[in-house]
Structure formats: structure tokens, C-alpha cells
Amino acid sequence: MAEILQPVLALSISSALGGSERSLLDFATRARGLGIDLRVGVPHEGPLTDALTENDVSIVEIPELKPLLPLSQQPGKFSALNTIMALPRFAEAGRAIGRLASPATVLYSNSFKTHLATVWARDFPAVWHIREYPPDSTGAVWKFLARRFPRKVIVNSGAVGDSWQVERTRVLHNGIDLDRFRPRPPTGWIHEKLGIRTEDRIIGMPAVFAAWKGQLEVLSAFERISADFLDTHLVFVGGPIYDTVAEHAFGKELAGKVRAPKNQRVHHLEFQTDVHLVYPELCLSVHYSLRPEPFGRVIMESMACGVPVIAVKEGGPVEILGGERGAGSGERSDDRESGSGKREWEPGVGGWLCEPRNVDALRKLMCEVLTLSPDELGAVGAKGRQRAERHFSADSFASGVAEVLKSCSRS
Numbered sequence: 001m002a003e004i005l006q007p008v009l010a011l012s013i014s015s016a017l018g019g020s021e022r023s024l025l026d027f028a029t030r031a032r033g034l035g036i037d038l039r040v041g042v043p044h045e046g047p048l049t050d051a052l053t054e055n056d057v058s059i060v061e062i063p064e065l066k067p068l069l070p071l072s073q074q075p076g077k078f079s080a081l082n083t084i085m086a087l088p089r090f091a092e093a094g095r096a097i098g099r100l101a102s103p104a105t106v107l108y109s110n111s112f113k114t115h116l117a118t119v120w121a122r123d124f125p126a127v128w129h130i131r132e133y134p135p136d137s138t139g140a141v142w143k144f145l146a147r148r149f150p151r152k153v154i155v156n157s158g159a160v161g162d163s164w165q166v167e168r169t170r171v172l173h174n175g176i177d178l179d180r181f182r183p184r185p186p187t188g189w190i191h192e193k194l195g196i197r198t199e200d201r202i203i204g205m206p207a208v209f210a211a212w213k214g215q216l217e218v219l220s221a222f223e224r225i226s227a228d229f230l231d232t233h234l235v236f237v238g239g240p241i242y243d244t245v246a247e248h249a250f251g252k253e254l255a256g257k258v259r260a261p262k263n264q265r266v267h268h269l270e271f272q273t274d275v276h277l278v279y280p281e282l283c284l285s286v287h288y289s290l291r292p293e294p295f296g297r298v299i300m301e302s303m304a305c306g307v308p309v310i311a312v313k314e315g316g317p318v319e320i321l322g323g324e325r326g327a328g329s330g331e332r333s334d335d336r337e338s339g340s341g342k343r344e345w346e347p348g349v350g351g352w353l354c355e356p357r358n359v360d361a362l363r364k365l366m367c368e369v370l371t372l373s374p375d376e377l378g379a380v381g382a383k384g385r386q387r388a389e390r391h392f393s394a395d396s397f398a399s400g401v402a403e404v405l406k407s408c409s410r411s
Contacts, residue, residue, distance in 0.1 A: 005037035006406050007105045011097065011114035013065060015046025018208060019297040020131050023174045024110050026394040027401045029055040034402035041100065043069060064096035068113045094120025106408050118149065125151040125408040132294050133163045151408040154401065156295040157316035170404050173319065174295055175397025176304045178389060183306035184280040194267045196233050204282040206237040206275060206298050209251040214288035219257060219266065221363040226265060229370050233265040237278055279305035283377060284369060287311040290357055296320055300392050303384030308377050309351035310365060321348030322387060350384020
């Protein structure tokens with residue numbers, strides 16, 4: 001008897017390969033084996049479509065999505081006024097999506113813009129995969145839409161789920177390809193590429209270039225400790241991914257500071273398609289977002305590669321590193337205290353959680369971590385790998401998505 005596959009049209013507004021798109025790719029490459037006949041709708045070709053093609057995933061180009069892109073490629077992105085003025089474009093995109101769907105198709109939406117487009121494709125059950133907190137200016141409207149229109153909602157962390165307060169919600173932490181992201185012996189290729197001595201250590205910060213990702217704060221903390229750790233370099237890994245005005249402006253600002261004469265041990269390594277080969281070259285990974293992070297894929301990738309990680313003690317990172325939900329204020333027990341009596345950091349499984357938006361606390365924690373022996377750091381990294389294996393498998397993540405999509409089928 002022939003296998004019956006659930007038809008699903010997945011929708012992505014971006015063809016880049018940021019965290020959301022990598023999550024979609026993790027599911028797409030496993031969909032058929034999970035009983036899903038998947039097509040991925042995108043506005044144009046790009047790194048995401050290249051990766052999908054390499055994995056024999058069906059792609060459909062939806063030109064009607066292209067007019068939605070400028071909403072995030074200009075100042076004041078996705079404001080209430082911009083969104084209202086663009087409603088006819090969303091309606092046109094929704095109708096185009098509906099024409100591509102068969103009667104049994106489930107729409108699997110992966111971005112705010114495609115979420116809104118599915119409102120105009122109401123003949124088909126929709127699943128919204130929400131990976132962000134509600135927007136500041138239009139949060140009440142988005143919460144109403146999320147409760148009214150999708151059949152179910154997937155969120156990437158409990159913190160995100162709490163912020164949306166939608167009943168039909170399934171928390172599915174992002175997964176990681178544990179074969180691709182795994183501990184490997186360092187080869188020194190980053191040292192060679194950037195002209196760093198082979199015996200020196202590298203602190204890495206892989207992240208899209210955006211002010212809220214905290215690169216400037218990490219740079220400030222490193223500048224204040226660099227004289228005490230002359231064998232240590234800071235490497236920013238990445239660049240603008242989504243081609244927005246804000247990203248390019250911040251990229252120029254960060255590049256200027258990296259090139260400053262006082263920052264001889266600060267470097268920039270451009271965006272790496274094979275980012276899994278970056279982590280084994282690091283002694284420490286830093287993830288320091290200035291606003292609550294919905295998830296924190298870099299943390300998970302670091303852990304899977306056995307690299308200790310410093311992250312902020314709020315939002316998704318707390319869940320990844322096994323901290324206590326709601327610990328964003330820095331009030332869990334630990335033997336490190338600031339002058340105010342608040343706890344500045346706490347150990348996690350595979351790394352440390354640092355008080356948010358506190359550069360001095362980050363400086364102190366970096367000093368503590370850098371004084372640990374290679375064996376001690378290795379033991380922390382090994383625990384992170386074990387946690388990734390238990391909780392963050394891409395196979396388990398994809399199975400969860402498939403289960404939700406099948407549950408929404410009319411058949």
C-alpha cells in the first residue's frame with residue numbers, strides 16, 4: 001500500500017540562512033521521512049533555496065511575497081503604519097498562496113509577514129511557527145491574530161510562549177544536526193586565516209551584525225581584560241544576513257571599532273556557510289543579546305560542538321543552558337555577587353548565564369572563565385554536548401513539527 005503523505009506548503013519570507021531559516025531547513029530535510037509531502041514557498045532564490053535544492057526539497061517561488069520584503073529593508077521596519085498601508089500586498093500574497101495549495105494542504109508559516117498573508121488564505125488550516133516575541137508597537141493586534149487565525153502555534157521557547165499567551169501552543173525548542181555540529185580536534189584554520197599565533201586562544205562571537213546582539217558590549221568587556229590575557233583574541237563571526245539598512249549601518253560601526261589601533265587582538269571573520277567548523281577552533285563562545293533572546297541558536301551549536309558558552313540570563317538561553325525560568329533578573333543563588341547583592345552570573349549546563357545588560361558583570365565572568373584550565377573548560381563543554389544530545393536533536397525537533405502539522409489536517 002502506497003504511503004499517504006500529508007501535503008504541506010511551508011512559507012518563508014527570507015531566502016537567507018539565518019536562525020529561522022536553518023530551523024526550517026532542519027525540518028524540511030527530514031519531512032518526507034516523517035510522512036510530510038513538503039513544498040517550500042519563497043519570494044526568490046538565495047542560500048536557503050540552494051540548501052533546499054541540495055537536499056532534494058521541492059521549492060516554489062511566490063513572486064507575490066516580494067513586495068512584502070521592503071517592510072524590513074527600510075528604517076521604521078514593520079511599523080503599524082507600514083503594515084496597514086501594505087495590507088493589499090498581504091492580501092494578494094495570501095490569495096497566491098491559496099492558489100498553490102491543494103484541498104488537503106496545511107500551511108506552515110515561518111515569519112511574521114507570511115503569518116499575516118495566511119489570514120487571506122483561510123480555506124486552509126495554518127500553523128504559525130513563532131520565533132519572536134510580540135512586536136512592541138503592535139503586540140496586542142498580533143496576539144489577537146494568533147488566537148483567531150492559525151489552527152495551532154509552535155513557539156521555539158517557553159519564554160516566547162509565555163509572551164504570546166495563545167492556548168493552542170506547542171513549545172518545540174529548535175534542534176541541531178548532532179552529526180554536523182559535534183566536537184572535533186581544532187585545525188588552526190582561523191588562526192592561519194586571521195594571522196593569530198597558533199598557541200593563542202580564541203573567544204568567538206558568531207552572530208548576525210545587529211546592535212541588539214551585543215557585539216559592542218562584548219568588545220567593551222574584552223578591551224577591559226585584554227591586558228591580563230595576552231594570549232587571547234576576540235573574533236566576531238558573521239555579518240549582515242537579511243540585507244537591512246540597520247544591519248549595514250551597524251556592520252560599518254563595528255568594523256570601524258575592530259580596526260581601531262587599540263584592538264590588535266580583535267578580529268572579524270566573515271559569515272561562514274560551514275559555521276560548524278568555526279566552533280572547534282574556539283576556547284569559549286559568547287552570546288550576549290541586549291534584549292531577551294527568543295531562543296539562541298548559537299548557544300545550542302556551541303554546546304553541540306563541546307564549546308563552553310557565556311550567555312545572558314533571560315529568555316531562551318536560560319532554557320537552553322538549563323537555568324531557572326524567570327531568572328532574568330539575576331536573582332538565583334550563586335557565590336558571585338555584585339555590590340548591590342544581586343547575583344551577577346550562575347553556572348549552567350555547558351556554560352554560564354550572565355546578568356543581562358551589565359558589561360562589568362560580563363567582564364568579571366570572562367576573567368573567571370579564562371583562568372580555568374583547558375581540562376576544566378573541556379569538562380564544561382562535554383556536559384554541554386551531553387545536554388544537546390538529550391534535548392536538542394534536529395530529529396526530535398522535526399518529528400515534533402510533523403506531529404503538529406498532521407494534527408491540523410482536515411483529512
